[in-house]
Amino acid sequence: MVLMVDSRQLETTDQGFLVKTAEWNEAVAVQLAALNQITLTEAHWEIILFMRHYYLQFKHLPNARVFTKAIAKEFGEEKGNSRYLHRLFPEGPLKYTCKLAGLPKPPTCL
Amino acid sequence: MKYAIQINASPYHSSAGQTAYQFINAALALGHEIFRVFFYHDGILHAFKHATPPDDELQLTQRWTELAKHHQIDLVVCISAAQRRGLLCLDEAQRQGKQEDDLAEGFRISGLGQWVEATLIADRLITFG
Amino acid sequence: MKHYLFVLRKPAHSGIYLQETLDIILTTAAFDQKVGVLLLDDGVFYLKKGQHPEKSNMKDTATIFKALALYDVDDIYTERESLMDRGLNAADLCLSVQVIDRKDIANLMTQFNIIISG
Numbered sequence: 001m002v003l004m005v006d007s008r009q010l011e012t013t014d015q016g017f018l019v020k021t022a023e024w025n026e027a028v029a030v031q032l033a034a035l036n037q038i039t040l041t042e043a044h045w046e047i048i049l050f051m052r053h054y055y056l057q058f059k060h061l062p063n064a065r066v067f068t069k070a071i072a073k074e075f076g077e078e079k080g081n082s083r084y085l086h087r088l089f090p091e092g093p094l095k096y097t098c099k100l101a102g103l104p105k106p107p108t109c110l
Numbered sequence: 111m112k113y114a115i116q117i118n119a120s121p122y123h124s125s126a127g128q129t130a131y132q133f134i135n136a137a138l139a140l141g142h143e144i145f146r147v148f149f150y151h152d153g154i155l156h157a158f159k160h161a162t163p164p165d166d167e168l169q170l171t172q173r174w175t176e177l178a179k180h181h182q183i184d185l186v187v188c189i190s191a192a193q194r195r196g197l198l199c200l201d202e203a204q205r206q207g208k209q210e211d212d213l214a215e216g217f218r219i220s221g222l223g224q225w226v227e228a229t230l231i232a233d234r235l236i237t238f239g
Numbered sequence: 240m241k242h243y244l245f246v247l248r249k250p251a252h253s254g255i256y257l258q259e260t261l262d263i264i265l266t267t268a269a270f271d272q273k274v275g276v277l278l279l280d281d282g283v284f285y286l287k288k289g290q291h292p293e294k295s296n297m298k299d300t301a302t303i304f305k306a307l308a309l310y311d312v313d314d315i316y317t318e319r320e321s322l323m324d325r326g327l328n329a330a331d332l333c334l335s336v337q338v339i340d341r342k343d344i345a346n347l348m349t350q351f352n353i354i355i356s357g
Contacts, residue, residue, distance in 0.1 A: 054306075058306035062265065066265045066310070108199075116355075150259065151259055223270065225266075229353055
């Protein structure tokens, strides 16, 4: 599948994840959010940008439990819990955070 | 004593799974409890329903199914290890156009949290392979 | 809470065994358990400096180790003799680790409830 952003053609997987992490920018996130019926707020950006930084820094895709813990460590328990994260990404916080951050599909453990 | 068992090796690459199976039977015979058996790494290959070894070889997957049935043993396959190796949970199998999953009877697919829980509840964790 | 010691002994970049082991280590830590990691034998190569696994299409697993501290996994141990046998010392590793003499490993293990060999 191909995603068009600012007249750039970006390759995506059959589940809509960016194939090349390096092609991501914020305009790509906005486009992917719209395609997935997510209205981006500051709260979304905080999680998306953290996860992108985390992956580029550690080359690690966490599972859901580990992801939630990482958010708690970075932003505190009031954000590092599945209730808060599901409010932002109702269809799956880890999956959609990674998708909008231009990262590969994470493992589905937990 | 309450045991948690972890099996990491494929049934075709090592006899670790068979040793685990014998250990579990011996432990049960002595009145111990097996809280859970967790299949990780290549250990998930124990749970493929359609594995069909020749008749003169040990039908280990079938043995696990019978063990689960007779002793209500919780056989848990790690979802990410399984997915990596093509043993899909029902949702993913259907998304990929398959009618059903490939999981043998008596096994269930779940996450690593089940491993942590088992190690917290059991008196001993024993890993095979 | 229990104390877990994961003992890693296999060489680096031999299949996905290490990635899956790091997943179990990180998940255990994410469940607020106390976790230590001991690199023994060929396991010391996991943290060898100057790796370029991406050139062979392999995961940069040494970098994943750097995430451990985020989850409060701060106790990474290695055995002095395992390093020496391979011509290495602690300065050859990309993370700071606690170097333990072989004679003290058994005593280290007594501090943990659960020891997982990988």
